[in-house]
Amino acid sequence: xxxxxxxxxxxxxxxxxxxxxxxxxxxxxxxxxxxxxxxxxxxxxxxxxxxxxxxxxxxxxxxxxxxxxxxxxxxxxxxxxxxxxxxxxxxxxxxxxxxxxxxxxxxxxxxxxxxxxxxxxxxxxxxxxxxxxxxxxxxxxxxxxxxxxxxxxxxxxxxxxxxxxxxxxxxxxxxxxxxxxxxxxxxxxxxxxxxxxxx
Amino acid sequence: xxxxxxxxxxxxxxxxxxxxxxxxxxxxxxxxxxxxxxxxxxxxxxxxxxxxxxxxxxxxxxxxxxxxxxx
Numbered sequence: 089x090x091x092x093x094x095x096x097x098x099x100x101x102x103x104x105x106x107x108x109x110x111x112x113x114x115x116x117x118x119x120x121x122x123x124x125x126x127x128x129x130x131x132x133x134x135x136x137x138x139x140x141x142x143x144x145x146x147x148x149x150x151x152x153x154x155x156x157x158x159x160x161x162x163x164x165x166x167x168x169x170x171x172x173x174x175x176x177x178x179x180x181x182x183x184x185x186x187x188x189x190x191x192x193x194x195x196x197x198x199x200x201x202x203x204x205x206x207x208x209x210x211x212x213x214x215x216x217x218x219x220x221x222x223x224x225x226x227x228x229x230x231x232x233x234x235x236x237x238x239x240x241x242x243x244x245x246x247x248x249x250x251x252x253x254x255x256x257x258x259x260x261x262x263x264x265x266x267x268x269x270x271x272x273x274x275x276x277x278x279x280x281x282x283x284x285x286x287x
Numbered sequence: 288x289x290x291x292x293x294x295x296x297x298x299x300x301x302x303x304x305x306x307x308x309x310x311x312x313x314x315x316x317x318x319x320x321x322x323x324x325x326x327x328x329x330x331x332x333x334x335x336x337x338x339x340x341x342x343x344x345x346x347x348x349x350x351x352x353x354x355x356x357x358x
Contacts, residue, residue, distance in 0.1 A: 189334040190341050192319050211354075212346035239354030
Protein backbone atom coordinates (compact mmCIF):
# COMPACT_ATOMS: atom_id res chain seq x y z
CA UNK A 89 0.00 0.00 0.00
CA UNK A 90 1.08 3.53 -0.56
CA UNK A 91 1.65 5.89 2.27
CA UNK A 92 2.01 9.23 0.58
CA UNK A 93 -0.59 11.47 -0.97
CA UNK A 94 0.18 10.50 -4.53
CA UNK A 95 -2.92 8.37 -4.84
CA UNK A 96 -4.49 10.20 -7.76
CA UNK A 97 -1.25 10.31 -9.71
CA UNK A 98 -0.54 6.66 -9.20
CA UNK A 99 -4.05 5.68 -10.11
CA UNK A 100 -3.56 7.56 -13.34
CA UNK A 101 -0.04 6.44 -14.17
CA UNK A 102 0.05 2.97 -12.68
CA UNK A 103 -2.90 1.82 -14.71
CA UNK A 104 -2.07 3.67 -17.89
CA UNK A 105 -2.83 1.50 -20.87
CA UNK A 106 -5.66 -0.31 -19.21
CA UNK A 107 -7.86 2.60 -18.35
CA UNK A 108 -8.09 6.09 -19.70
CA UNK A 109 -6.78 8.63 -17.25
CA UNK A 110 -9.93 10.68 -17.33
CA UNK A 111 -12.03 7.71 -16.46
CA UNK A 112 -9.74 6.66 -13.64
CA UNK A 113 -9.76 10.14 -12.22
CA UNK A 114 -13.47 10.43 -12.67
CA UNK A 115 -13.14 13.40 -14.96
CA UNK A 116 -15.38 13.82 -17.94
CA UNK A 117 -13.29 16.61 -19.44
CA UNK A 118 -9.82 18.05 -19.21
CA UNK A 119 -10.93 20.77 -16.85
CA UNK A 120 -11.51 19.91 -13.24
CA UNK A 121 -14.72 21.19 -11.81
CA UNK A 122 -16.74 20.08 -8.85
CA UNK A 123 -19.55 18.80 -11.01
CA UNK A 124 -17.22 16.71 -13.17
CA UNK A 125 -15.65 14.73 -10.33
CA UNK A 126 -18.28 12.06 -10.23
CA UNK A 127 -16.41 8.78 -10.48
CA UNK A 128 -14.53 9.20 -7.24
CA UNK A 129 -16.90 8.82 -4.36
CA UNK A 130 -16.52 9.68 -0.70
CA UNK A 131 -17.61 7.24 1.95
CA UNK A 132 -18.23 9.27 5.04
CA UNK A 133 -21.58 7.83 5.88
CA UNK A 134 -22.15 5.16 8.49
CA UNK A 135 -21.10 1.66 7.56
CA UNK A 136 -24.15 -0.25 8.65
CA UNK A 137 -27.40 -0.41 6.68
CA UNK A 138 -29.80 2.14 7.99
CA UNK A 139 -32.90 1.07 9.89
CA UNK A 140 -36.06 1.85 7.96
CA UNK A 141 -37.29 4.33 10.55
CA UNK A 142 -34.21 6.50 10.26
CA UNK A 143 -33.66 9.03 7.47
CA UNK A 144 -30.79 8.93 5.04
CA UNK A 145 -27.43 10.39 5.93
CA UNK A 146 -26.39 13.13 5.47
CA UNK A 147 -29.49 14.93 6.70
CA UNK A 148 -31.69 16.90 4.39
CA UNK A 149 -30.39 20.30 3.20
CA UNK A 150 -32.68 22.01 5.67
CA UNK A 151 -30.72 20.69 8.64
CA UNK A 152 -27.14 20.82 9.86
CA UNK A 153 -25.70 23.32 7.37
CA UNK A 154 -22.09 22.37 8.15
CA UNK A 155 -22.75 18.79 7.13
CA UNK A 156 -25.22 18.90 4.32
CA UNK A 157 -24.97 22.23 2.52
CA UNK A 158 -21.24 22.48 1.97
CA UNK A 159 -20.85 19.27 -0.07
CA UNK A 160 -23.93 20.12 -2.10
CA UNK A 161 -22.51 23.54 -2.82
CA UNK A 162 -19.15 22.13 -3.84
CA UNK A 163 -20.58 19.37 -5.96
CA UNK A 164 -24.23 20.03 -6.75
CA UNK A 165 -24.34 17.22 -9.28
CA UNK A 166 -22.93 14.61 -6.93
CA UNK A 167 -25.08 11.62 -6.18
CA UNK A 168 -25.65 10.66 -2.57
CA UNK A 169 -26.38 7.29 -1.05
CA UNK A 170 -27.81 6.21 2.26
CA UNK A 171 -25.88 2.94 2.20
CA UNK A 172 -22.29 2.66 1.03
CA UNK A 173 -23.00 -0.68 -0.58
CA UNK A 174 -25.29 1.04 -3.06
CA UNK A 175 -22.41 3.34 -3.92
CA UNK A 176 -20.01 0.46 -4.43
CA UNK A 177 -22.49 -1.24 -6.74
CA UNK A 178 -22.26 1.71 -9.13
CA UNK A 179 -20.03 0.56 -12.03
CA UNK A 180 -19.39 4.18 -13.04
CA UNK A 181 -17.30 4.72 -9.93
CA UNK A 182 -13.62 3.79 -10.13
CA UNK A 183 -12.32 4.99 -6.78
CA UNK A 184 -13.63 5.81 -3.36
CA UNK A 185 -12.39 7.93 -0.50
CA UNK A 186 -13.10 6.50 2.93
CA UNK A 187 -13.27 9.17 5.60
CA UNK A 188 -15.45 7.51 8.17
CA UNK A 189 -14.44 7.46 11.84
CA UNK A 190 -11.66 4.95 12.39
CA UNK A 191 -13.82 2.24 13.91
CA UNK A 192 -15.75 2.19 10.63
CA UNK A 193 -12.77 1.90 8.28
CA UNK A 194 -12.43 -1.85 7.80
CA UNK A 195 -15.88 -2.82 6.61
CA UNK A 196 -16.23 -0.33 3.73
CA UNK A 197 -12.56 -0.82 2.78
CA UNK A 198 -12.95 -4.57 2.38
CA UNK A 199 -16.21 -4.09 0.52
CA UNK A 200 -14.54 -1.56 -1.79
CA UNK A 201 -11.72 -3.99 -2.52
CA UNK A 202 -14.22 -6.74 -3.26
CA UNK A 203 -16.07 -4.33 -5.56
CA UNK A 204 -12.87 -3.62 -7.49
CA UNK A 205 -12.56 0.03 -6.50
CA UNK A 206 -9.37 1.97 -5.90
CA UNK A 207 -9.30 3.40 -2.39
CA UNK A 208 -7.93 6.43 -0.63
CA UNK A 209 -8.46 5.84 3.07
CA UNK A 210 -7.80 8.33 5.80
CA UNK A 211 -5.39 7.50 8.57
CA UNK A 212 -5.23 5.53 10.72
CA UNK A 213 -5.84 2.76 8.24
CA UNK A 214 -7.24 0.26 10.74
CA UNK A 215 -8.75 0.45 14.19
CA UNK A 216 -7.32 -2.86 15.41
CA UNK A 217 -4.60 -5.27 14.34
CA UNK A 218 -7.23 -7.83 13.45
CA UNK A 219 -8.94 -5.36 11.16
CA UNK A 220 -5.60 -4.46 9.57
CA UNK A 221 -4.96 -8.12 8.72
CA UNK A 222 -8.39 -8.48 7.15
CA UNK A 223 -7.85 -5.28 5.17
CA UNK A 224 -4.45 -6.44 3.96
CA UNK A 225 -5.91 -9.77 2.85
CA UNK A 226 -8.65 -7.96 0.94
CA UNK A 227 -6.07 -5.71 -0.71
CA UNK A 228 -3.92 -8.64 -1.77
CA UNK A 229 -6.94 -10.52 -3.06
CA UNK A 230 -8.03 -7.51 -5.11
CA UNK A 231 -4.85 -7.63 -7.17
CA UNK A 232 -4.19 -4.42 -9.08
CA UNK A 233 -6.23 -2.02 -7.01
CA UNK A 234 -4.49 1.15 -5.84
CA UNK A 235 -4.70 1.98 -2.16
CA UNK A 236 -3.33 4.99 -0.38
CA UNK A 237 -3.45 5.72 3.32
CA UNK A 238 -3.83 9.40 4.10
CA UNK A 239 -0.76 10.13 6.16
CA UNK A 240 0.98 13.38 5.42
CA UNK A 241 4.49 13.28 6.83
CA UNK A 242 6.17 12.04 3.67
CA UNK A 243 4.95 15.00 1.61
CA UNK A 244 5.92 17.75 4.00
CA UNK A 245 8.68 20.20 3.16
CA UNK A 246 11.23 18.49 5.36
CA UNK A 247 10.64 15.24 3.53
CA UNK A 248 11.08 16.89 0.15
CA UNK A 249 14.26 18.53 1.38
CA UNK A 250 15.73 15.29 2.63
CA UNK A 251 14.72 13.48 -0.55
CA UNK A 252 16.44 16.00 -2.82
CA UNK A 253 19.48 16.92 -0.76
CA UNK A 254 20.34 13.52 0.61
CA UNK A 255 18.86 10.62 -1.36
CA UNK A 256 20.97 8.19 0.63
CA UNK A 257 19.57 9.46 3.90
CA UNK A 258 16.07 9.41 2.45
CA UNK A 259 16.52 5.80 1.41
CA UNK A 260 17.67 4.86 4.89
CA UNK A 261 15.29 7.16 6.72
CA UNK A 262 14.52 6.33 10.28
CA UNK A 263 13.07 8.05 13.32
CA UNK A 264 16.55 9.45 13.92
CA UNK A 265 16.76 10.99 10.46
CA UNK A 266 13.30 12.43 10.92
CA UNK A 267 14.39 14.17 14.08
CA UNK A 268 17.56 15.46 12.44
CA UNK A 269 15.63 16.85 9.52
CA UNK A 270 12.97 18.37 11.72
CA UNK A 271 15.64 20.12 13.75
CA UNK A 272 16.88 22.00 10.67
CA UNK A 273 15.26 25.44 10.95
CA UNK A 274 14.91 26.07 7.23
CA UNK A 275 12.98 22.87 6.68
CA UNK A 276 10.35 23.39 9.34
CA UNK A 277 6.95 23.62 7.76
CA UNK A 278 3.35 24.24 8.41
CA UNK A 279 0.83 22.71 6.06
CA UNK A 280 3.60 21.62 3.74
CA UNK A 281 5.02 25.11 3.14
CA UNK A 282 8.61 25.73 4.11
CA UNK A 283 9.14 28.56 6.57
CA UNK A 284 12.02 29.97 8.55
CA UNK A 285 12.20 29.83 12.30
CA UNK A 286 14.03 32.62 14.14
CA UNK A 287 17.11 31.30 15.86
CA UNK B 288 -7.02 14.69 24.32
CA UNK B 289 -5.56 18.01 23.30
CA UNK B 290 -4.03 19.38 20.13
CA UNK B 291 -1.73 22.37 20.23
CA UNK B 292 -3.43 24.69 17.77
CA UNK B 293 -3.92 28.47 17.75
CA UNK B 294 -6.46 29.89 20.16
CA UNK B 295 -9.91 30.02 18.67
CA UNK B 296 -9.08 27.40 16.06
CA UNK B 297 -9.74 24.03 17.62
CA UNK B 298 -9.28 21.23 15.11
CA UNK B 299 -10.65 18.27 16.99
CA UNK B 300 -13.65 19.82 18.65
CA UNK B 301 -16.58 21.05 16.64
CA UNK B 302 -19.68 22.84 17.85
CA UNK B 303 -22.93 20.92 18.01
CA UNK B 304 -25.97 22.08 16.12
CA UNK B 305 -29.40 22.00 17.75
CA UNK B 306 -30.81 19.91 14.93
CA UNK B 307 -28.39 17.08 15.59
CA UNK B 308 -31.01 14.71 16.93
CA UNK B 309 -31.82 11.03 16.53
CA UNK B 310 -34.21 12.10 13.77
CA UNK B 311 -31.41 13.48 11.60
CA UNK B 312 -28.50 11.21 12.55
CA UNK B 313 -28.31 7.47 11.94
CA UNK B 314 -26.96 6.78 15.41
CA UNK B 315 -27.01 3.00 15.29
CA UNK B 316 -25.24 3.07 11.96
CA UNK B 317 -22.58 5.33 13.41
CA UNK B 318 -22.02 3.00 16.34
CA UNK B 319 -21.35 0.04 14.09
CA UNK B 320 -19.50 -2.56 16.15
CA UNK B 321 -18.73 -0.06 18.91
CA UNK B 322 -20.34 -0.55 22.34
CA UNK B 323 -24.02 0.42 22.26
CA UNK B 324 -24.77 3.76 23.86
CA UNK B 325 -27.69 6.14 23.95
CA UNK B 326 -27.67 8.93 21.40
CA UNK B 327 -24.96 11.51 21.98
CA UNK B 328 -24.37 14.17 19.35
CA UNK B 329 -21.02 15.03 20.89
CA UNK B 330 -19.76 11.50 20.37
CA UNK B 331 -21.07 11.58 16.81
CA UNK B 332 -19.40 14.84 15.80
CA UNK B 333 -16.31 14.81 18.02
CA UNK B 334 -15.61 11.10 17.73
CA UNK B 335 -11.85 11.66 17.78
CA UNK B 336 -12.10 12.34 21.49
CA UNK B 337 -13.53 8.92 22.32
CA UNK B 338 -11.60 5.66 22.34
CA UNK B 339 -14.67 3.79 21.15
CA UNK B 340 -14.23 5.40 17.74
CA UNK B 341 -10.62 6.61 17.59
CA UNK B 342 -7.24 5.30 18.64
CA UNK B 343 -6.44 8.62 20.28
CA UNK B 344 -3.27 10.51 19.61
CA UNK B 345 -1.43 7.37 18.52
CA UNK B 346 -3.82 7.04 15.61
CA UNK B 347 -4.47 10.72 15.04
CA UNK B 348 -0.95 12.17 15.18
CA UNK B 349 1.66 9.48 15.69
CA UNK B 350 0.56 7.68 12.53
CA UNK B 351 1.59 10.78 10.58
CA UNK B 352 5.05 10.73 12.13
CA UNK B 353 5.59 7.01 11.65
CA UNK B 354 4.63 7.25 7.99
CA UNK B 355 7.85 9.17 7.44
CA UNK B 356 9.76 5.94 8.01
CA UNK B 357 7.53 3.72 5.89
CA UNK B 358 9.40 2.23 3.00
